[in-house]
Structure formats: structure tokens, C-alpha cells
Amino acid sequence: MKRILLAAGSLVALSAGAASAEYSLTILHTNDFHARFEPISAYDSTCSEEDNTAGECFGGSARLVTAVAQARARSNNSILVDGGDQFQGTLFYTYYKGAAAAEMMNKMGYDAMTVGNHEFDDGPEVLRGFVDTVDFPVLMSNADVSGEPLLSDAIQKSVVLERGGERLGLIGLTPIDTPELASPGRNVIFTEPADAVQGEIDRLKAEGVNKFIVLSHSGYGVDLALAEAVPEIDVIVGGHTNTLLSNTQERAVGPYPTMVGTTAVVSAYAYGKFLGELNVTFDDDGVITEAVGEPVIMDASVTEDVGTKARISELAVPLDEIRNQVIGESAGPIEGDRSVCRVMECEMGNLVADAMLERVRDQGIQIAIANSGGLRASIDAGEVTMGEVLTVLPFQNTLSTFQVTGEELLAALENGVSQVADVAGRFPQVAGMKFTWSEAAEPGSRIVEAMVETAPGSYEPIDPEATYGVVSNNFVRNGGDGYAMFVNASNAYDFGPDLADVTAEYLAANTPYTPIVTGRITKAE
Structure with a gap:
């Protein structure tokens, strides 16, 4: 059985011997963004421009654009992924549905995301519109969408990315109780996460893939259990429970990463307040030998990208009369x-x-x-x-x-x-x-x-x-x-x-x- 390793620091060394062909990868990640395109207050709510100028706000797409670019510059090999729930949370979603999220995610160059339960808040139709607009695959392994015409040819269970000369298998997960949480309709049938992930790993292994990253909008507890049940998973990027894993933040639920055997579990709270940054090293068998990282807080020390801020301000114009009342x-x-x-x-x-x-x-x-x-x-x-x-x-x-x-x-x-x-x-x-x-x-x-x-x-x-x-x-x-x-x-x-x-x-x-x-x-x- 795997053992959960609660690391005291940000470095988790899993093997004393050096691999013959090490491969390093930086995994940048977000989760549970919930349409927080503008900066948020310490209460995760609206933050005024006056407070933002005073350095009292966090997050916002303009900071994330800057932070992603800086993180990519620190790495010779990176991917950017999302753990689900881009939809719902502010007037931006009410007004634009998934269009604003698609625009910002395309601008940042996301490589993949999983479907969160809130992606189903307005049914398969709005989710389909989002999938058709983004430049990256949207994943969900533990659901049968074959009976839903709007999604049957739009959602993938997994995808293989080539990065730095290596192939990475990315697998999506959505809460099994999504029918109780949102409105997926009767044509989408959800299944157990461990069985779904194992099935995709078996299929991808047959194609020669040996590095597996699960984008799991299922919650921290499910993620830990999943890592125990499916030890071949290398990294789980979490979401759904808004869990903060960190080696420095007082509010952290656990260390970043939380290791379950050789599986690294990470999560970066919510609302764009952090950008997760995990650096992993694989040996030539696709096993993680080292995992180091820490979520980067999106505070006033991260400069807002001017062009992105202007675009968000433009998108906000139709909303201001209502929300400023x-x-x-x-x-x-x-x-x-x-x-x-x-x-x-x-x-x-x-x-x-x-x-x-x-x-x-x-x-x-x-x-x-x-x-x-x-x-x-x-x-x-x-x-x-x-x-x-x-x-x-x-x-x-x-x-x-x-x-x-x-x-x-x-x-x-x-x-x-x-x-x-x-x-x-x-x-x-x-x-x-x-x-x-x-x-x-x-x-x-x-x-x-x-x-x-x-x-x-x-x-x-x-x-x-x-x-x-x-x-x-x-x-x-x-x-x-x-x-x-x-x-x-x-x-x-x-x-x-x-x-x-x-x-x-x-x-x-x-x-x-x-x-x-x-x-x-x-x-x-």
C-alpha cells in the first residue's frame, strides 16, 4: 500500500539514485477560478480599484498573465493546466457565460483542463460552446457522453501532449455526484473515478506513454484515495474543494506537493489567488524521482499585464451599472x-x-x-x-x-x-x-x-x-x-x-x- 508522505519542506526526494535519462517538467496549474477575472479582496469578493492600487487585492487575469509568463521563463519545459470550475461566480459569467473564460484561457495558452461540476450549470449547450471556442482539449474520463449529442464529439477522456521530446498522458476527472450539483442532463452518465483513470492509463500505456497527470475536479480526499488506488498516476492536479496545499501558507491543509507513494498531489486554492508551480523530475521509466514547488500568491508583487487589464475593463463595462449600485x-x-x-x-x-x-x-x-x-x-x-x-x-x-x-x-x-x-x-x-x-x-x-x-x-x-x-x-x-x-x-x-x-x-x-x-x-x- 502507498504511504502518504507529509513533506516538511518544498523538496520531496523519492530516489537516491540518479536516473539514466532524467526528464524535468514544470506543471503550472489553477483550479476553481469561478470567473474572478478582476482582482479579489481578502474575502474572495469584489476588490475596488482604489484598494487594488493600494496593493490590497489579489488575483485577477491580468496578474495571472504576468505570473504564467514569468513561470514559463523559469522553466525550460512546462505545461499550463486547470482543475475545473472556470464557470460561475461573478456577473462576468452571468453575462458572458463561458466566452470570457475561453478568451482569457486562450490568451494564457492553457494546454488542457478538466470539466468541473460548474461547467454544467447551464447544461451541455453552454459547455459545448466553451469547448468549441478554446484552443485546448477539455477532458473528462469518468463520464459516458456518447448519449449526449452536444458533447459526444467534444469531450475527450484523455489526451497525449508532447513536451520536451517526451509524451505526457493527461486524464480528466469530474465529480461523480455532478447530477446533484449541477445540470448535466440525463444523457451524461458519471462513473467511479479510479476505474475510469485506470482504464485510460492502461490504454495510454499500450501506446507507449509512461507519464500520467490527472486533472481531478474531485476534491482533496478523493485525490488522496485515487493516488492509493491507482499508483501509476504521477501527478494529480486537484480542484473542487478549494484546497490550499503549501509549505509556507498558514491556511494550508497539507504540504505542496502531498506525496502518496510516488504520486504528487497538488492544489492551488481557488479564485486565481495562487498559481501552482510544481517542478518534477522523472526517470527513464516515467517514475517521479523529485518533486519541488509552491503555489505563487497573486498579490501586489505580481504586476498586472496592461493589455489584459484593459480588456477586462472593457468586458466589465456592461456590468458596472448593476454591480456598482x-x-x-x-x-x-x-x-x-x-x-x-x-x-x-x-x-x-x-x-x-x-x-x-x-x-x-x-x-x-x-x-x-x-x-x-x-x-x-x-x-x-x-x-x-x-x-x-x-x-x-x-x-x-x-x-x-x-x-x-x-x-x-x-x-x-x-x-x-x-x-x-x-x-x-x-x-x-x-x-x-x-x-x-x-x-x-x-x-x-x-x-x-x-x-x-x-x-x-x-x-x-x-x-x-x-x-x-x-x-x-x-x-x-x-x-x-x-x-x-x-x-x-x-x-x-x-x-x-x-x-x-x-x-x-x-x-x-x-x-x-x-x-x-x-x-x-x-x-x-
Whole structure:
């Protein structure tokens, strides 16, 4: 069995003996960019030009263009790849869909990317348009697309690149639960990652390829398990869980690279805040003998490319009127980071859930449930713009109202806490109720207590036999994030106002807004 090596430094030496024909390669990589073409703040949200000039912003395509060029200059042999989820996250995607991402990725000269679940947010049609526009292959090995006419001749399972006189096998992976996370349609059938990757490796080996790089939009935990299951993989470029691997950053989940035997696993957080830079050396059998690297932070020390910045500003013109509108102010930062909101009650979750419930309370709705995966950023203190709200809630989800039994509601809460260890987006933020859950309890019995609010500050236990009015968003109501128990709900109406508009109106009506955590969600010891 392979052993995970947690390197103390950035150098991982795997063999004392020198190979007879060493081959060196620099793998530059990004993941989970989510349409952050402009610089972002420390909260991964909108950053003003004033703050950017003051050196307080990160990322943006203009910095990435510079950083990629500098990294290529440091290497005699490099590739640039992406771990998926270029789509969705700002008004740029809402307005341009995949066109802006294709333009910027072509400009930087990407060599390949894998399909992320958000590439399916607008169905196969928008993904096909993106694939037809980019100058590089888009990969997905663990899905059968033969039954989907829009994708059957567009998506490849793997590709062979020639670089520095050697052949590299690149294999794509997409989350197996993508049908729960996005809208791939019924014609795309997803399969287990290890079997799919092994099948591609076997096929490529028969063609004489012995160096294998997996672009995996599957999450850090899946990547580590995949490296154990398929030891012939040389490098896994990760995505999906926004994992930061680093030897210098305090927030890092693990070292860069994390070694599982001779497999190097890397991931560079998200939103263009880092450019991953892994330098690997292979022996003549295609086995890594050395792996060294560190994500390069895209802070003010990286000069923005002038031409790219001008182009992004041009693309932003149609968006500015909407996003620059000040809708209110916040008395403090509103915490919306995924590492918080996907495991516990959070300020952003309370804001959104309260806004949802307030909008439809007079319709007999008692409870609001917001999936934390729909919350994409925090908001800092001070003026709040519509652009910031749209960065938090970019999916154009609409309010959905419906009725379910208490039994179904309890099942929904069970689903919501079922993947906390994976920091999954199904974790529920709530209003009009409170609940206590136990991570140690057996699946199906993790909800220790659930109470519905009957009057301000007064609660009673949820009755499995009673019927409750619930508001959520159309994604959740239609089974997204595992909420299958809502699909056949009674009196369902999925066509309410946009969730971002509802939240903005609530902020405006309650400005200055004070972020709150009230004990709605507690964890049993």
C-alpha cells in the first residue's frame, strides 16, 4: 500500500539514485477560478480599484498573465493546466457565460483542463460552446457522453501532449455526484473515478506513454484515495474543494506537493489567488524521482499585464451599472467562507436564510433552508454593492416555496449534515427553526433535536406527522445537493424572485445590517 508522505519542506526526494535519462517538467496549474477575472479582496469578493492600487487585492487575469509568463521563463519545459470550475461566480459569467473564460484561457495558452461540476450549470449547450471556442482539449474520463449529442464529439477522456521530446498522458476527472450539483442532463452518465483513470492509463500505456497527470475536479480526499488506488498516476492536479496545499501558507491543509507513494498531489486554492508551480523530475521509466514547488500568491508583487487589464475593463463595462449600485451597508464583515458555512452556522447563511423567510413569511411559510454551497464569498464591512451580493449569490437561483412533512424535513436536515467531513455544499443554513446535530452519531440519526419557531424566541419540536411550509431555492427544491426528499413536495412553486435580489432588498431594508450568529445550529458533544 502507498504511504502518504507529509513533506516538511518544498523538496520531496523519492530516489537516491540518479536516473539514466532524467526528464524535468514544470506543471503550472489553477483550479476553481469561478470567473474572478478582476482582482479579489481578502474575502474572495469584489476588490475596488482604489484598494487594488493600494496593493490590497489579489488575483485577477491580468496578474495571472504576468505570473504564467514569468513561470514559463523559469522553466525550460512546462505545461499550463486547470482543475475545473472556470464557470460561475461573478456577473462576468452571468453575462458572458463561458466566452470570457475561453478568451482569457486562450490568451494564457492553457494546454488542457478538466470539466468541473460548474461547467454544467447551464447544461451541455453552454459547455459545448466553451469547448468549441478554446484552443485546448477539455477532458473528462469518468463520464459516458456518447448519449449526449452536444458533447459526444467534444469531450475527450484523455489526451497525449508532447513536451520536451517526451509524451505526457493527461486524464480528466469530474465529480461523480455532478447530477446533484449541477445540470448535466440525463444523457451524461458519471462513473467511479479510479476505474475510469485506470482504464485510460492502461490504454495510454499500450501506446507507449509512461507519464500520467490527472486533472481531478474531485476534491482533496478523493485525490488522496485515487493516488492509493491507482499508483501509476504521477501527478494529480486537484480542484473542487478549494484546497490550499503549501509549505509556507498558514491556511494550508497539507504540504505542496502531498506525496502518496510516488504520486504528487497538488492544489492551488481557488479564485486565481495562487498559481501552482510544481517542478518534477522523472526517470527513464516515467517514475517521479523529485518533486519541488509552491503555489505563487497573486498579490501586489505580481504586476498586472496592461493589455489584459484593459480588456477586462472593457468586458466589465456592461456590468458596472448593476454591480456598482450601493444597496446598503454592513456594520461588520459578513462571514461567508466555505470553510465556516459548510460546517456550522455562519453569518452569511443567517442573512440569506432570514432574507428568504422574510420575503414569503406572509404566505404561511415557516422555515427557510439555504444550502451553503450556494454561498460563494464573504462581504466586508461598510458599503455593500449589488456586485458584492451577486458574488455571494451568483447562480441566478430563484425562491422556491413548498410543503413537506416533518419527517421529510428531518430527512433533509440529515442529508444536510451527512457530508460535513467533506466540507460539502449541502450543509443547511436555516431560519425559523434551530437544530442540534452529532457528527459521531450513525447516519440517519445525526439530528439530535430539531425545533420550529412558533413565535419570536419560542420553539416547539418538529412533528414528523405535521406539514410545514418551507422556502429554499429552486436548485435545492429540485433535488440539488442531495435534497431528493423535496422533489415531490406539495404545492411547490419554483419561480419566485432571484435569491440575490431578495437578499439585496433585505439588506437595504435593514441597513446598516448587523451580522449575527444566534445558535440556530449547534453541534452535540
